[in-house]
Amino acid sequence: MPILVKRLIAALAIVLLLIIVNQYMSEAGLFGFGVPPYYGRIIMLAGINVILAVSLNLITGFTGQFSIGHAGFMAVGAYSSAYLTVYYAQAWERSLGGLVGGTVAHALIFLLAILVGAIVAALAGLVVGIPSLRLRGDYLAIVTLGFAEIIRIVILNIDKVGGATGFTVPGYTNFLWVGIFAVATIVIVYNIVHSDMGRALVSIREDELAAEAMGINTTRYKVLSFVISSAMAGMAGVLFGHYTQFLSTNDFQFIRSFEIIIMIVLGGMGSLTGAILGALVITVMPELLRQLPGDFSQYRLVVYSALLIIIMLTRPQGILGTREFGLSWLKRSQKRTEGTKPVGEKGVSIAESDKE
């Protein structure tokens, strides 16, 4: 069977699976069995966090550029698309609905919104990516953080998108959208990492000077990884906004960027499955801690942060390190994927401007 056909079948199977799961996610459910809204919410947020973590992993885990401004790109995507859906979507949906039917029009409009969110976020990524040419390590980190905060405060001052009172957004997102885009993000990042571009990115992470000496256009690749990653974060923002149906700039404070960084470091930097695992752990852990008995429940977040420290102290390289979780694990094969080799014994050297 040609590889293309194989892949098409795989894609169809995944979409079909997601459609079935999507049915369970609604309140009515399928065969009289549905996922309760509380769990549904956790699953949705987990999916969105997977997109964020996997996309940040491209910049920080694979390219080695330490960015703590991911929440900013998410905000750009969320607000730009919400502007579209709030002010124009209804009219467009009506006129388009006459041509292709309501459901398709609804889906097409949301697809357009996601595209707009991704493009605007990518442009923001370009603007932030350019200073990354001059800055290294911690200086880059603080500049990305600064950009994210500036973006947030600028949005706070735009009355058209609600300003400080928040912005009510129509609900478009359902599990199918989140699922498809989460899978798409993972597939895209996987393919990038395993392509010649991925090799270039990893070489920049390992040693930028050496990469440049080998003829890699480091500038181009760094900006490219920034732009791609921001576009994906923007998509996650679109999905997030149209799921919660309410946008407040408080959702995009720098603590949110930290949370995404925590996901990828916790899972293991430079590991795709690690990022996914980290996203799931960070989404589910605080919710699980709600089950703490009686008096302890007010210490939920204390236990959460203590657990975070304990995980980092006991597994400094992250849960998976730089390894990938997969079938090879079950076969107990210890062969490492090429290009994800850790530096020395101490884990991947990252954001290291001054090697000793």
Add this chain to the structure above:
Amino acid sequence: MDTFVQQLINGLTIGAIYALIALGYTMVYGILRLINFAHGDIYMVGAFVGYFLAFQLGFTGPSLMGLVVVLIGSMVIAALVGMAIERFAYRPIRKYARMTTLITAIGVSLLIENLFVARLGAAPRAFPQLLQEQSYTLFGNAAISKSQILIFAVSVFLMLLLQWIIFKTRVGTAMRAVSFNLNSAKLMGINTDVIISVTFALGSALAAAGGVLTAQYNPQIDPLMGIITGLKAFVAAVLGGIGNIPGAVLGGLLIGLAETFVVGYGQNVGVPTTFRDAVAFAILILVLLFRPTGLLGSSVQEKV
């Protein structure tokens, strides 16, 4: 002109506080290359320790003795807290990738914040006024309050003291040696663990002083007060050139002034006062675009 002088005084007051906190960031960074995100929370811990000390010791009204005792007491306790954080959270993973230490620092920061919120509630508390507040009119209509004079006096004193410790004492020499090269310092017989502890103690004490002083100027303290102040102090440290001690002071003062001027004059040029929190970052980005290692930072030549 009067308002200009007034803004200048107010800006320098806030800037002095940022500078005190920024010193801790820059010292720890200089030695460990670690962004100690928990440092802003030490500032908050300092303010709260001062609050409880004042009530425990019965200093609820204006009293100079009370002020001195509360200030020194909270500096000492915060120094111990800083040393404990270093000992139990950072030292075990010092040899691992810096990203790991960074996440641990964020974890410690969250832990302190959440612990304080869980124990004390998030509502702000009124810090007892240990200083009889009084305003002195300078020339024109510009005025300086007693608490502002206190902030200037104490922060200048502490900065000079720090300068003396770093350049005139054996510990300070060792600190400079460690920040120059940790491994070589170790080979020269310096007990680097002790020096790192001392650095955390000094930085935390300065942050705690900042916390108590702020509480005299603006007597509202809450468990989350360290987040945004800490972040701006960190920006100040980077602006001045992280790892550079005069740079931290310069950066702190610049950011304090910039913030006050945005609030005071921004509206005249169409910048809303809500941009107060953004201006620190805007300046930082502009400066780093032209001087990638900050105002006073030395550029490190990359070697093959």
